[in-house]
Amino acid sequence: MMSSIQQNIFTSSVKAVNKLNLVDIDKINQVLEVLAKETENSIPYILSENKKDIQRMSTSDPKFDRLLLTEERIQDIAKDIRKVASLPSPVGKIISEKILSNGLKLSKITVPFGVIGIIYEARPNVSFDVFSLCLKSGNVCILKGGSDAFFSNTAIVSIIKRVLLQEGLNPDICNLLPADRSSTLQLLNASNYIDLLIPRGSKELINFVRENSKIPVIETGAGVCHTYFHLEGNLEIGKEIIFNAKTRKVSVCNSLDCLLIDKERIQDLPDLCKKLIEKKVVIYADEPAYAQLENSYPSNLLHKATSANYGMEFLDYKMSIKTVNSIKEAIEHIANYGSKHSEAIISENKSCIKIFEKLVDAACIYVNTSTAFTDGAQFGMGAEIGISTQKMHARGPMALDELCSYKWIVEGNGQIRP
Structure with a gap:
């Protein structure tokens, strides 16, 4: 009534x-x-x-x-x-x-x-x-x-x-x-x-x-946002994008929740995550990522990932990491765990970028930039x-x-x- x-x-x-x-x-x-x-x-x-x-x-x-x-x-x-x-x-x-x-x-x-x-x-x-x-x-x-x-x-x-x-x-x-x-x-x-x-x-x-x-x-919808560091990703660009996407403002729907990294670049993971230590970001890493980080990332901030850590909108100083074997696997992971909000790729390979743009189903696709820009004001709309x-x-x-x-x-x- x-x-x-x-x-x-x-x-x-x-x-x-x-x-x-x-x-x-x-x-x-x-x-x-x-x-x-x-x-x-x-x-x-x-x-x-x-x-x-x-x-x-x-x-x-x-x-x-x-x-x-x-x-x-x-x-x-x-x-x-x-x-x-x-x-x-x-x-x-x-x-x-x-x-x-x-x-x-x-x-x-x-x-x-x-x-x-x-x-x-x-x-x-x-x-x-x-x-x-x-x-x-x-x-x-x-x-x-x-x-x-x-x-x-x-x-x-x-x-x-x-x-x-x-x-x-x-x-x-x-x-x-x-x-x-x-x-x-x-x-x-x-x-x-x-x-x-x-x-x-x-x-x-x-x-x-x-x-x-x-x-x-x-x-x-909720923002479960991924950033994929591709085989041909630029390390310096990647470090800044990941840090910004995760820590600029953690309580918003465009913040980074899961970092996908090509297995051929796993050795660069400590560098990609180094700045995250400043903000005490908690990381839930799969086995290959955990093995790379355990000697460089604070032990109290590093945990082994479970399936529950993927597809989660953290809204906090937390993120997961998943190692993938190819761009195909990265796209499949996003399809399984994403929320069709904002997804990013860091790569210098134009053909792979085009594949990512065409096959990833999301409202906003980012290439070599941070998902933090998904915002009406940032898009020149005044507000949203x-x-x-x-x-x-x-x-x-x-x-x-x-x-x-x-x-x-x-x-x-x-x-x-x-």
Whole structure:
């Protein structure tokens, strides 16, 4: 049974759609600029509310870094909001148009989805990202954050609503559901109110949403990311890429989880892993890799791998290593254990690179660079609403264009069908 709070949120969100579609793009950009400034002005308030959340979570929890906000991170969020404001509107683009033999003019144009529901875990920055992208693309958003980020999300949405009111727009353009489980269940069943559902979080969350939602879902899958150091890989390039992909930020979905290394280059493994010691990265190595590392890598950080260590999204200073006999075996390993997110090859062999690009099934393929770049902002999208690992409609970083559907406009001058 839907509570009155949830019912009111769903109903008011639907009512806000038509009014939002009549707001011109200059006004929307103005609202985003004001929000960016208000976000910067509210840094002390946001941090104080975020502190209430992080005090309830252990620093050893992989979600801790995702939950944590800092002054620098909030300033970066404001920059992303301004970037979204500077981008062209994705709405009203003519995808195609033609005139039929009977004189009818057909135009295929981009339009907002309408109401978009977002379910996410301990990532308060998502509240800002989702709102800015939804507003710019003409969508109303209903946010369902996790209880871990209750105080942070409540503070952020209060700032957003304040700016909307101040700028003369309907505050129901952005709504936050209660953080309890019942709200999740109601959201999954709100097919009369919500046009699209996007989950962001753990594999368990995404699977739960996919299996229980009555609303179309775009999956933003877990990131089990591999980097394959090929027989003809450059050692110096490899060292830096592996270190960056693993340690730049371990709590994100684009961080390195498994290093694949050609058996003919196994002697280079100690050099490839040397910098990882600085960050105390725990390694789970198969037998050949373990034999190479046991005299050079700290024993307290080195463990023998089991099958459970492959296909795991660590979200921590941990990674696995698998020795492979060929590029074919590397691709097979990725097919068996990857999540279709981001996969990389380090090689100077152009023909092998092409094979990797063609045969690896993932949203993003990297050649001689770090998987850390799988990010909407890094791709020039301003921000992202998630990384789609599916193939329908959207794939990879999703931003403004992916938040639009399309409609056909058919213009005539009295034609009737015989």
